Amino acid sequence: GVEYGKLMEATRAQVKQHAKRPLIERTIRSIGYNTLLASPRKLRLLGYALKFYRKSGIRTIARGSGLLKLLPGQAELADKYLPQPSKNFFVAKNQIYPARGLRKAKVVMLAGCVMTLTHAKTLQASVRVLNRNGIEVHLPKQQGCCGALNAHSGEVESAIKMAKKNIDSFLSINPDAIVSASAGCGAAMKGYDGLLAEDAEYSSRASQVAELTKDIHELLIEYGFETPKNILNVTVTYQDPCHLMNVQRITNAPRTILKSIPGLKFVELSEPGICCGSAGTYSLTEREMSAQLGKRKATNVIATGANIVTTGNPGCAMQLDFALAEVAIENSSKRTTSVRYVVDLLDEAYGLE
Known part of the structure; x- marks a missing residue:
């Protein structure tokens, strides 16, 4: 069938190159895609700021005063759909979580970006479930965002940088598999071979990561779960x-x-x-x-x-x-x-x- 997603990503990349966006839009995109998503630490700082915005009463004031309507971009819309941050964020810092009983496999788990801030408990649950079923889980500190949001929005250069960072981080562990608890992230990493097909230095390793990547449900079925x-x-x-x-x-x-x-x-x-x-x-x-x-x-x-x-x-x-x-x-x-x-x-x- 027609690979609609890849066609859209390629089209958006062309639009980014040739279409002149307003300055405010270019600035917001640059901060979001090239600064925040590129750095787990900076993204967590944003998460803490959002927590403060929610709890301090500033959000109530901003909504009641009409200030959000005056801000550039889609500030009012973004505020309306602002997700509830997790109580504690999920941070990859070179942890190794041993398998329970006989070890079936050693895997690297992608922490990702959005999920670490909004669904930290699910990432913790994922580690426990994998351990329970004989899977040793590694969380290398140098990993980052998978690059999916960037690629979907035509920000291909930054998506490639993110992919390379993850490839170096994941393959340094020599894992039996790379697991993702996020469908979008798993799909992105399984597509690293296409993203880096023309890169002489990374194409082979990108294909290796694409082959090793498993969705968590897929992995549990393949290795067997209790x-x-x-x-x-x-x-x-x-x-x-x-x-x-x-x-x-x-x-x-x-x-x-x-x-x-x-x-x-x-x-x-x-x-x-x-x-x-x-x-x-x-x-x-x-x-x-x-x-x-x-x-x-x-x-x-x-x-x-x-x-x-x-x-x-x-x-x-x-x-x-x-x-x-x-x-x-x-x-x-x-x-x-x-x-x-x-x-x-x-x-x-x-x-x-």
Whole structure:
């Protein structure tokens, strides 16, 4: 079929080269893509600033005074969809988490960028689940953002720099696999071979990383995972992230894991092939269409009667969370569905033993 994602990335890269953007837009893009996403430390500083903005009352003042309407760019829109930061951020600092029992494999885990700030508990759960199933996990300090958001937005040069940084960091560990708990990040790293195909120094190693990269659900199925013994009395549905279903072609693994949990009632979601509307920065640049898709997905989730909707991607998780809240407000009803990752539920089931 047509590789639409690659065509869009190539087109956006051409637009960036030839189209003259307004100065404020160029400045915001440069800070976001080339400064913040390029540095885990600087991104964490932004995370702390956002925490302060939320808790100090500044956000309330900014909203009430109309200040956000006066700021350049999409400040008001960004504020509305500002994600809830994790209580404690997830930091890769050369930790080694040993396997429980006989070691099946040694893996490097991508911490990433957005997920370290918004879903730190899921990354911690991922480490525990892997350890529980005989996987030794390494978190090299020199890793960084996978480059997906940059590549999607036409910022190819910075995406290549990020890819090279991760390639050097990951291969220095000589892992059996490279694992990602984020569908978008996993898809990006599996595409490093294409991103660096013309680079004489890195093309071979990029192909090696692409071959070694596994989504966490994929890895658990390949190496085998222990079926939990304790019961979770919940009704659960699953939302397929586009980068997992359409790019990595992984649909059965997350469902197999969910269905293995005793007591868990699994209900399929209608229209599984419809995007939730997150799609990286699309949720900000095309907010109206993104909101329509989010509402459609949330309505389908509610129709299942599930207590929990699971997914495997931070953008999807945040989009679902917001869309479910919006639909509840529109319908003047109480929200009854929470958003979790598949690995969160597996970790919870293990933790009850």
